[in-house]
Amino acid sequence: MTARSISNGATASVKKPGKLTRLGRQWQLMIMSVPMLLYVLLFNYAPLWGWMTAFQDYTTKKGFVNSPWVGLDNFKWLFSNNDFLLSIRNTLAMSLINLVFGTVSAVLLAVLLNEVKNRKFKRTVQTVTYLPHFLSMVIVVSMAQNLFSSNGAINDLLKSLGLVKEPVFFLGKGEYFWWLVGVINVWKEVGWGTIIYIAAMTAIDPSLYEAAAIDGAGRFQRILHVTLPGIKSTFMVLLIMNIGHLMEAGFEIQYLMRNGLVMKYSDTIDVFVMIYSFGGSRPHYAYGVAAGMFKSVVGIILLLGANRIAKLLDEETLI
Amino acid sequence: MTTTAMKKPVIKKRRDIVFPIVNTCILIILCFMTLYPVLNTVAYSFNDGLDSVKGGIGLIPRKFSTESYVALIEDPAIYKAFLISLSKTILTTLLNLFFTGMLAYALSRKEYMLRKFITMVLVFTMYINAGLIPNYLLISKTLGLKNTYWVYIIPTMFSCFNMIVIRTYIGGLPDALVESAKIDGAGDLRAYFQIILPLCLPVMATVALFVAVGAWNSWFDTYLYNGSKKDLYSMQYLLKMKLATTQNQASNAAAASSEALAAAQKSKTTPITVRSAITVVSAVPILVVYPFLQKYFVTGMALGSVKG
Secondary structure (H helix, E strand, C coil), rough: HHHHHHHHHHHHHCCCCCCCHHHCCCCCHHHHHHHHHHHHHHHHHHHHHHHHHEEECCCCCCCHCCEECCCCCCCCHHHHCCHHHHHHHHHHHHHHHHHHHHHHHHHHHHHHCCCCHHHHHHHHHHHHHHHHHHCHHHHHHHHHHHCCCCHHHHHHHHHHCCCCCCCCHHHHHHHHHHHHHHHHHHHHHHHHHHHHHHHHHHCCCHHHHHHHHHHHCCCHHHHHHHHHHHHHHHHHHHHHHHHHHCCCCHHHHHHCCCCCCCHHHHHHHHHHHHHHHHCCCCCHHHHHHHHHHHHHHHHHHHHHHHHHHHCCCCCCCEE | HHHHHHHHHHHHHHHHHHHHHHHHHHHHHHHHHHHHHHHHHHHHHCCCCHHHHHCCCCCCCCCEEHHHHHHHHHHHHHCCCCCCCHHHHHHHHHHHHHHHHHHHHHCCCCCCCCHHHHHHHHHHHCCCCCCCCHHHHHHHHHHHCCCCCHHCCHHHHCCHHHHHHHHHHHHCCHHHHHHHHHHHCCCCHHHHHHHHHCCCCCHHHHHHHHHHHHHHHCCCHHHCCCCCHHHHCCHHHHHHHHHHHHHHHCCCCHHHHHHHHHHHCCCCCCCHHHHHHHHHHHHHHHHHHHHHHHHHHHHHHHHHHHHC
């Protein structure tokens, strides 16, 4: 240790001590950061080692070392399994619905909030619309069960408006599931989603609005030509991030709301992993690992792809 | 020419009155739609069990009753779960702030030689995740945390996003603060704990809120690791179990309502009203705390997302 630092010091200039000596002087910073580095290596990197099991006929008894290798058999099984293929479809469908609805609603609400002059009213609306973000998915699904049940408030409303005669079984029809998840997610996250856009809007130079007004631009033209271009870079960064998360359609809401009647539409890849890994007579971890690995790798490819396209279009990039 | 010139300002003026009114109305309706499901559930929780089976409950209970809450109070499992939830929330938040704050400070020091390397290692975790099963095997088999209280605390001590939020905030503080402390002979540990940390109160409040909400709201950890340990059930998990019992009722009303009716005739509550009451109880701590922290977390969110 000392020998190396001395030799390092010798090669460096006279004034500058060697790298290790300099690092040694930063021992306090190392105390503050290295334990967390080790923690992350254990909890975030060590599990990647578990991807090995995707190529094994893994049982916990035999462990990583002694389980026999089976090549790509687990993946072959996955891609011939109808439930898995359906789960890919459901994942993509629900994330696309979430992405489109979530982004449009958040930008819209942010624009409306940005036009409010009364600060107190603006704050109140923000407080109210942020609220659902902090409620757990269990609470939200519990509320949704009351609201969407066959004699719940939504059916009452539809009946009193004369739109339906018989109650609609929102929670028991597969065709409604994706849209129901979309609606619930928008309800939960629309307010929270505005925070970033509103921050971007407050950064817009006010003189731009004044100049536009002098040029005769009405309110809608100002929104169209000043506000929206002002949040474009934020929008692009979030879009790239969201495209990277297309394989993450969520797990909690689908798992909590699924029942025998909607399974074909509710099960995302994560739900599939949960059901197939733990559901059988003995745990089939290898299938779950293979499915999770597939999801993760596709996610990375999507992220890098979206980033690349943004770069080609000369837009703001993430990486 | 003159007529159009005269007309224009008039139209503009009228628009300037109409738009704010329409805008205000839209936002008020939106607030109503946001609050309706919450108030609806509160109404259910205060409604008589037998009466609630008929449905048609809106914002106010039709037949007022506190029986569902009485049923909760008489159930010792609720107290235990509330305590578990509360203690794991507090412990996780304190540990998380302690470690994440120190790390954020260290990574904000430009002279720190491991800064780039550690940052890269951490940011990478935001984009790649081994997945459910490898994490499960690590936590339950390798570390043996299954069926213990510690599974709530240990795996949730760090989040890269929160670290970035704090680091960005520290980066915005004047560098001279740390420099002068060091000239006075303080090391980095003292500079952080005595000078930087007290200044970080707003961002720490933000991160505390994020972490506490996450810890309070989690149910899946109980489900996955402590499903067979009744002593370690959390509030959210109790609610999750109640969801499963009312699931069929919600999706298949005809078959289940007779069942619920029979159950309600025996007692004054139904699974639906009790579930609604638990929903309210487990949401209250968050509803009470969060409005006070709003001014902090809005800036915190904006900071983190810009740099993240």
